[in-house]
Amino acid sequence: MPRPLVTVVGAGNVGATTAQRIFEAAIADVVLLDIVEGMPQGKALDLAQAAPVVGHDAKITGTNDYADTAGSDIVVVTSGLARQPGMSRDDLMAKNASIVRSVVQQAAAHSPDAILIVVTNPLDAMCHVALETSAFPPQRVIGMAGVLDSARFRTFIARELGVSVTDTHAFVLGGHGDTMVPLPRYSTVAGVPITELMDPEQIERLVDRTRNGGAEIVSMLKSGSAFYAPAASVFQMVDAVLSDRKRILPCAVYLQGEYDVDGLFVGVPVKLGRGGVEEVIQIDLTEEERSAFLASADSVSELVQKLAEQAAELGLSSVEVAPASGGAMTAEEPAPAAIPESAQQPAGRPAAG
Numbered sequence: 001m002p003r004p005l006v007t008v009v010g011a012g013n014v015g016a017t018t019a020q021r022i023f024e025a026a027i028a029d030v031v032l033l034d035i036v037e038g039m040p041q042g043k044a045l046d047l048a049q050a051a052p053v054v055g056h057d058a059k060i061t062g063t064n065d066y067a068d069t070a071g072s073d074i075v076v077v078t079s080g081l082a083r084q085p086g087m088s089r090d091d092l093m094a095k096n097a098s099i100v101r102s103v104v105q106q107a108a109a110h111s112p113d114a115i116l117i118v119v120t121n122p123l124d125a126m127c128h129v130a131l132e133t134s135a136f137p138p139q140r141v142i143g144m145a146g147v148l149d150s151a152r153f154r155t156f157i158a159r160e161l162g163v164s165v166t167d168t169h170a171f172v173l174g175g176h177g178d179t180m181v182p183l184p185r186y187s188t189v190a191g192v193p194i195t196e197l198m199d200p201e202q203i204e205r206l207v208d209r210t211r212n213g214g215a216e217i218v219s220m221l222k223s224g225s226a227f228y229a230p231a232a233s234v235f236q237m238v239d240a241v242l243s244d245r246k247r248i249l250p251c252a253v254y255l256q257g258e259y260d261v262d263g264l265f266v267g268v269p270v271k272l273g274r275g276g277v278e279e280v281i282q283i284d285l286t287e288e289e290r291s292a293f294l295a296s297a298d299s300v301s302e303l304v305q306k307l308a309e310q311a312a313e314l315g316l317s318s319v320e321v322a323p324a325s326g327g328a329m330t331a332e333e334p335a336p337a338a339i340p341e342s343a344q345q346p347a348g349r350p351a352a353g
């Protein structure tokens, strides 16, 4: 039986590391695509030459041509600029929207049955661009953020308590950014909620560090942003889909009434299997958690609205944009808005951020 095929678009830090994880686990053959000529080919050849040492027979191709990605089961979108110190995810939006639009248009045309896993920031807004551009059903467009955010939370919990990370479990909901909502009540060590293991100040300190987890690494690296943990997180999602594992993982998905949110990508726990998002898992939230979640959804909505305004200034094509939610989160009529037309980025690798 042929191996599944995974295309990773963007052969930068996150993309190349993701490709390496998938390839070396041999769960799929991999196509690594970038706009920079030669670079994905060079990285793919380098990875292929590691295969005899690592000991597997998977195949990897580096390319600048979407024809080589045809028939992919999964397309991972990591192309775009990364944050630089002092730069918010939102600053990246206009530039990355045009990149994601261009990439998804071409990738979807060659792999109409693929599942898209979006990584490019600002994540939740880029998921909207991917959904609109591909016209795929929403269960086949999934954003990676929650797995990473919970991994960060788990790391800090394990370090604080001096326990194995493997015995920790963490729940993070909401948008990927400063408004993410870590849920201590549902975060556990060997099944015991951390609210019984730490005092509220301790937990708040860890929650705060999780919220700023990406920025903390950006400020240390000086150029570029985190990529090892992001790539590991994408790998977990790819594996859950290809192996039809029915894993319950926090992902950015298009909500259609769940959690009282309609028409927005927000991070929630979902069941991931061969069909993509097979179920949105709804958990009970306290009033406080619910209002933090809705505030987070509101900030995603504002971002998507901003995306529409940026595009309108350029007089570009339309995308449905859900309005910011009110406290009651009733769905209003989606307002037509716009996102940039596809725009190829100039050859040459953009500055990492």
Ligand SMILES: NC(=O)c1ccc[n+]([C@@H]2O[C@H](COP(=O)([O-])OP(=O)(O)OC[C@H]3O[C@@H](n4cnc5c(N)ncnc54)[C@H](O)[C@@H]3O)[C@@H](O)[C@H]2O)c1
Pocket (backbone or CB within 6 Å): 009, 010, 011, 012, 013, 014, 015, 033, 034, 035, 036, 078, 079, 080, 081, 082, 083, 096, 099, 102, 103, 118, 119, 120, 121, 122, 123, 144, 145, 148, 176, 224, 225, 226, 227, 230, 344, 345, 348, 349, 350, 351, 352, 353
């Ligand atoms: N969702 C998350 O949790 C998360 C985590 C980490 C990084 N990110 C985001 O992922 C993206 C990639 O980060 P990185 O560290 O790999 O950046 P990077 O700069 O190392 O790599 C980006 C790659 O995209 C390529 N690219 C640019 N335009 C392209 C196009 N039109 N077609 C194909 N390739 C194109 C560049 O040439 C580059 O190789 C950034 O937007 C970053 O903010 C998201």
